[in-house]
Amino acid sequence: MLITAIESIIESLKKAGIIPDVVDEFKPEALLDIKYGEKKVELGNKFTIDETNKTPDVNFVFNKSDSDDKSRYILMMVDPDAPSPKNPTHREWRHWIVGNISSDGNLSEATHLDDYMGPSPPSETGEHRYVFLLYHQQVPHIDYPRLDKVKRNNFKARQFAEQYSLKLISANYFMCKRD
Structure with missing residues (x-):
C-alpha cells in the first residue's frame, strides 16, 4: 500500500504541473502526512484560506523500515502560482521553511x-497550488540563514536545494483560492 501511494505522488505532481514548474522528476522515498486540523492534504484536494491559516501538523512515513535516527530533513511550502496561475511572475512564493528536522518529524526542535x-491568493486569480517539499539533508546539521527579512517572492526551491545539497524525497500539495 505504501509503495502504491508513493508511486502515485509522481503521477499527481506531473498532472498538476508541479513537475516541471517547481521540481524535476524524483524518486519518492517517503510520504508527507500533512493535516490542517483533522483535514489531510491529499495530492491536490481543496482547502479554504480559513482552514490553512494555522501551521499544519506534519509527519513523515518512510518507504524503508530502518530510518536513520541521525538523518535530518528540511520542509518547504511554496506557491508556484503567485500572483496568479496565468501570470506567475512571483513564482515561487515562499510560505514556510523548516530545516534540521529529525526523522521523527519533531518540528519544535528544528530550525x-x-x-x-x-x-x-489574490481575488479573482483562481486556484493556486500550495506545494510541500520534503528534502533529505546530506549532513546532520546545516546552519541555515533566517529568511524572514528576505523577500518571499521569486524563491526557487531547486536553487535552494542545490545550494545546500538537499535530496528531494517527497512532495504533497493542496489547492486554494479566495472566494
Whole structure:
C-alpha cells in the first residue's frame, strides 16, 4: 500500500504541473502526512484560506523500515502560482521553511528559517497550488540563514536545494483560492 501511494505522488505532481514548474522528476522515498486540523492534504484536494491559516501538523512515513535516527530533513511550502496561475511572475512564493528536522518529524526542535504564512491568493486569480517539499539533508546539521527579512517572492526551491545539497524525497500539495 505504501509503495502504491508513493508511486502515485509522481503521477499527481506531473498532472498538476508541479513537475516541471517547481521540481524535476524524483524518486519518492517517503510520504508527507500533512493535516490542517483533522483535514489531510491529499495530492491536490481543496482547502479554504480559513482552514490553512494555522501551521499544519506534519509527519513523515518512510518507504524503508530502518530510518536513520541521525538523518535530518528540511520542509518547504511554496506557491508556484503567485500572483496568479496565468501570470506567475512571483513564482515561487515562499510560505514556510523548516530545516534540521529529525526523522521523527519533531518540528519544535528544528530550525525555523521563516515563520509559517498561510495561503492568501489574490481575488479573482483562481486556484493556486500550495506545494510541500520534503528534502533529505546530506549532513546532520546545516546552519541555515533566517529568511524572514528576505523577500518571499521569486524563491526557487531547486536553487535552494542545490545550494545546500538537499535530496528531494517527497512532495504533497493542496489547492486554494479566495472566494
